[in-house]
Amino acid sequence: MGGRGAEIKIKTHEDTDILEWYGSGDGMWINNYLRGLNNEITLTDEEQSGISRLDKATNEKIKEDTLYRSVDASAIFGKMTQSQYENLWNYIQGGENALGKGAYAQKVMAEAKRIANAPLNKIITDKGYMSTTTDSAIAEEWGGFTGSSKPVVLKIKTSKNTRGKDISFLDRNVSEDMAQKERLLKRGQSYIPKKVYMKNGNIYVDVSMI
DSSP: OOSOOSOOOOOSSOHHHHHHHHHTTTTTHHHHHHTTSOTTOOOOHHHHHHHHHHHHHTOEEOOOSEEEEEEETHHHHOSOOHHHHHHHHHHHHHOTTTTOSSHHHHHHHHHHHHHHHTTTTOOEEEOSOEEEESOHHHHHHHHHHHTOSSEEEEEEEOOTTOEEEEOGGGGGGSOGGGOOOEEEEOTTEEEEEEEEEEETTEEEEEEEEO
C-alpha cells in the first residue's frame, strides 16, 4: 500500500480513464502520499497531472443524502493499539460496565469512553480521496478489504457542498453481489463526527460533511 501502483496510462483526456485507473486499485497509493503517509515518493509530471484530473473528475455535486465508508479507527479516534480498539468496541457495545465493576475494568472503560467522545463535534479533514458506497452492508465488508484490524464504518450525511463522482460504472463487469456502488469523494473535504454507536457488530460513527 505504501509504494506506487501501476504507472498512469493516459489513453484519452476523458474522466473515465483516470477514474478507471484509480478505481482498479493501481492508484490507491496516491492517498498515502496525499495523507502524508509516504513522503519518500516524488511525483512525476504525469502523476501530478493525474491528480489534477482526479480533482476535476470528482468535482460534481453528490446527489445522495447518505453514504457509507470504512476507515481505520485511527482516522477518527487517533492512533491506538489493538487492545485499545477492543476496549473501545466493548465500551460501545456494553457501556461502562462492559468488563465488570472492578477498579481495573472501570479504569479501562474510562479510557475507552474518553477515546469514544474525543472526536465528537470536531472538524476532521481528509487530505485524500474518499471511497464511499451507497450500501452500508458493502461498507461493513470493506474493513477486510482494506486490511485494517481496527475497522470503523462512517455513516456520512452529505451537504450541498459535498463533491465527488458516481463511479458505479466500474461495476459493469462484475456480478451484482460484487458491485461496490461507489461514490468517490474529492480530496480535502471535511466532516464532523456526531455520534458513536454499535450496529451489526461494527463500530459506527455518524458524520456530517461541512
